[in-house]
Amino acid sequence: MKEDQDRFILRGQTLAFSGNPFEVGVEDAVDYRQDGAVVVEGGRIADVGAATDIIKQYTCAPVINYGDALIMAGFIDTHTHYPQVDIIGSNSQGLVDWLQKHTFPCEAQFDNKAVAENSAEFFLDQCFLNGITTASVYCTVHPQSAESFFEAATRRNVCMAAGKVCMDSNTPADLADTAQTAYDQSKALIERWHDEGRNQYAITPRFALTSSPAQLEALGGLWSEHPTALMQTHLSETKDEIARVLEQHPTYDSYFQVYQSFGLTGEGAIFGHCIHLSDDERRAIAVSGAAIAHCPTSNAFMGSGIFDLDATRRTAPEIIVSLASDVGAGVSFSMFATMRAAYEATRLHGVVLHPAEAFWMATCAGAKAMRLDDRLGNLVPGMDADLVVLDLKSNPLIARRVARAEDFFDVLFAQIIMADDRAVKETYVAGNIVYQRAQAST
Ligand SMILES: [Zn+2]
Structure with missing residues (x-):
């Protein structure tokens, strides 16, 4: 239970939604950061922002750096x-x-x-x-x-x-x-x-x-x-x-x-x-x-x-x-x-x-x-830290395709068309890792 109380930071690309893309359009709905960070505390998302700002603000918290993997809601x-x-x-x-x-x-x-x-x-x-x-x-x-x-x-x-x-x-x-x-x-x-x-x-x-x-x-x-x-x-x-x-x-x-x-x-x-x-x-x-x-x-x-x-x-x-x-x-x-x-x-x-x-x-x-949108389903402060970390280059073919991607949406599109469970690097439930993909499992 102790680790639940600890504050820690996840760093990587981040994807959140500030609106419904069907209603406000995809550009206005998506809150994407290429170098973002998520502060997790007590099983909840405490903060989300630009990595440099977050790390400056929460100096004592350990940082798990996921590089260019994508952190988003589960x-x-x-x-x-x-x-x-x-x-x-x-x-x-x-x-x-x-x-x-x-x-x-x-x-x-x-x-x-x-x-x-x-x-x-x-x-x-x-x-x-x-x-x-x-x-x-x-x-x-x-x-x-x-x-x-x-x-x-x-x-x-x-x-x-x-x-x-x-x-x-x-x-x-x-x-x-x-x-x-x-x-x-x-x-x-x-x-x-x-x-x-x-x-x-x-x-x-x-x-x-x-x-x-x-x-x-x-x-x-x-x-x-x-x-x-x-x-x-x-x-x-x-x-x-x-x-x-x-x-x-x-x-x-x-x-x-x-x-x-x-x-x-x-x-x-x-x-x-x-x-x-x-x-x-x-x-x-x-x-x-x-x-x-x-x-x-x-x-x-x-x-x-x-x-x-x-x-x-x-x-x-x-x-x-x-x-x-x-x-x-x-x-x-x-x-x-x-x-x-x-x-x-x-x-x-x-x-x-x-x-x-x-x-x-x-x-x-x-x-x-499921009437749970006030507590989970998005990467915003106050929500439960139920998260997934996605490897956006989970196999050589996707990596090759992503290298040519036009923008972030194109990277997401490549995942939809080509990815499978190997793209899931880690899964968090209430701030705890419940699944971790083994290294070099190809
Ligand atoms: Zn059924």
Whole structure:
């Protein structure tokens, strides 16, 4: 604990955001320093500035010099499934086949707490190795899957949101809860874990096809009793799913309206995918203050469709669109892979995603989606020191490309297109190093 109290300085290139690049433009949104420094004290960011000024001001503090590596806020993954680490990259015919062939048999094993503990630890290791310091995580239907995850997160003092998945329809018998047990178990978990240390609870109906109206109603009621918890679910991932939801809920005009009618939207609601939304749904999400978790590697891998960021933002400019891996339907923990796929998705819709926009989505937007933007997700004084240090020349090919880069944005762009987990040099959580890349590991 002693090192938490110590003040120290990290020196390197620094990236922070002073605004939303989609709103104020990339030049005005980005606060970049070629030779910057970050003062860390008591697990928080105490100061950020030009290295020469900072070092002059905090003369007694030790300096860790990262040279030309980039110091920035840790990545935030707003939609991921920790129990699915073992089925990542498994082939299927699409969403329903994926759930039946891979997901449900895998998740059934989590009635064994040892399985949950092992996967939770492995998952968090993978997050840190990829510079992810906060995520919004789906567990399984078993309450102990959430217990195990929060226990592992607590041991690491990392800020994670998670929730027991609720599912009582179109579900194998060994994975089904009921409206009442979903409510009772989720409530007990909220009381035990929400805001306990750095943990956040997310009420988690899997999606409208696997929750009965009674269960959705019970969970909407639970959220109104615990409004500071998050709510996460899937929305509008495939066209077949949308048709089935509307068949199951014939009185509603849209998929989103189903969640809305049960009180399952508003600030702190995170909807995964949102690929095939109507303009009315986009506007309704924006007005409610809910956020979208864009899961581009998953969408391509599953053949679900291509999220249209530009159309979404044109219809509802204030909408929060964060980035997410959706492991294990998503194929990588790497936020570079996720940003790359997000870039490709915009290209397929004829638009170019700027690297500053991508990095903002992978940090600040995620914090905003999770209602944590007053405490993390950016490199500004007062925020938790959840940081990643990136090697911008992590392999010979990137180094060669970066040597020709036009400017800092071009360097960031090269990372999005070419980098992988080897670019993550160190990951800090609350001011402590939780991952350090071994030297000369090529
Ligand atoms: Zn998912």
